Every structure is written in structure tokens, then in C-alpha cells.
Amino acid sequence: MIVAIDGPAASGKGTLGRRIAAHYGLPHLDSGLLYRAVALALIARGGDVHDASAATAVAQALDPQMLGDPALRGPAAGAGASVVSAVPEVRAALLDFQRRFAAEPPGAVIDGRDIGTVICPHAEAKIFVTAAPEERARRRALEFAGRGEPADEASILADILARDARDMGRAVAPLAQAADAVLLDTTTLNADQAFAAALAIVEARI
Ligand code: C5P
Numbered sequence: 001m002i003v004a005i006d007g008p009a010a011s012g013k014g015t016l017g018r019r020i021a022a023h024y025g026l027p028h029l030d031s032g033l034l035y036r037a038v039a040l041a042l043i044a045r046g047g048d049v050h051d052a053s054a055a056t057a058v059a060q061a062l063d064p065q066m067l068g069d070p071a072l073r074g075p076a077a078g079a080g081a082s083v084v085s086a087v088p089e090v091r092a093a094l095l096d097f098q099r100r101f102a103a104e105p106p107g108a109v110i111d112g113r114d115i116g117t118v119i120c121p122h123a124e125a126k127i128f129v130t131a132a133p134e135e136r137a138r139r140r141a142l143e144f145a146g147r148g149e150p151a152d153e154a155s156i157l158a159d160i161l162a163r164d165a166r167d168m169g170r171a172v173a174p175l176a177q178a179a180d181a182v183l184l185d186t187t188t189l190n191a192d193q194a195f196a197a198a199l200a201i202v203e204a205r206i
Pocket of ligand 1: 036163
């Protein structure tokens, strides 16, 4: 069984993905970490995230061990990820890893931007998670504050809006709801309500 969860930045898809995976005993892949890892590795070696060929070389040599690095969750990696992810060769380099992850029995829960549309078009269940940008900024600020990191909600909102525009506007695999995905708007839902709603969507498809 494959569950594909897509949605914009800070929509809660990662938390939902983790909980759904735990519920069904399936492995979970947060595909955003792959793009974040490319950006961070590039920055670490003094590279520029706007250098498409350097980003491609890093993506082609990416070590999946890097996915556990806590620095991947920070804003620099997120902003860089949304730049390198627009490069078609970077996306192509990361495609195989994601498809192989999905193909391993007994299946997987994968969240990202293009899982239902490009990576796993035949997923049994597809959820498109969204929430109002202000609510997403509020949640992200709480998350940063919880980790003791600076959390200015206005700048987080600006970052989210810029990232949404880049992710939806790019030519290759833009953020989009698959025709057979179910829309889940979590603006007025707490984490448990969102999980219950997501579970109901999956249960209706399997
Ligand atoms: O989900 P997360 O915010 O960690 O993703 C970081 C960035 O990686 C996104 O803004 C997006 O540009 C890119 N991404 C993508 N395709 C995915 C997952 C993430 O392009 N499947």
C-alpha cells in the first residue's frame, strides 16, 4: 500500500505522514529532506544554490545517510531546497531513490509536492493537505520556538508565500493536487482532528 501526501510548506503533511505510517506499520519518507539535503550539502561546500550544475552533481552523489541531519529542518535548508528543486536534473537524480523506497514491500507513506502526480501516480491513497498561509506560519513559528530557534512569524509567513509561489510556479513537477487526490484543509483542525480526517481518507481508499 502506498499513501501519497502532498501539500505546501508547513501544511502539516510531515506530521500526518509520520502518524499514518506508524498507524499502518509502514516506512515513511519525507521527500522534502532529499531536496533540503542537496541544498545543505551545496552550502556546506561553499556552493551557490542557484548553480544548477553544482546542485545536480550534489544530487547525483547524495548519501541517504544525510537525511537524519537535524540541520535539514532549519529555514536555510528549506529556502535552498525550494531553489534546487526547480532544477529538472536535480529532480531526475532523486527520482529513483523515491521510487525504490515506494516499491519495497509492504509499501510506504511518502510526503512531498509531487508524490501523487509524478513519483507515485498509482498510489492507493492520495491526500492533498493544505491550510491558510497565516495558520501555516503560526504553526511553523511554534515549531521553531519549541526547538529554541528564532521564530519571527512575519518573516516565516513571507518565506512560506515565496516558497509556495516557487513550488507552484516551476515548470517541472510543480506543486499540484492530483486529479484523484482528496483535499484536506487543516486550517481549523488540531493535530488529532487532522490525523483522524487523513485516516478516514486512507481507509476509504484501501
Ligand atoms: O516539504 P519541505 O518543506 O521540507 O520541502 C522543502 C522544499 O523541497 C519545498 O519547498 C520544495 O521546493 C521541495 N520539494 C519538492 N518536491 C518534493 C518535496 C519537496 O520540490 N516532493
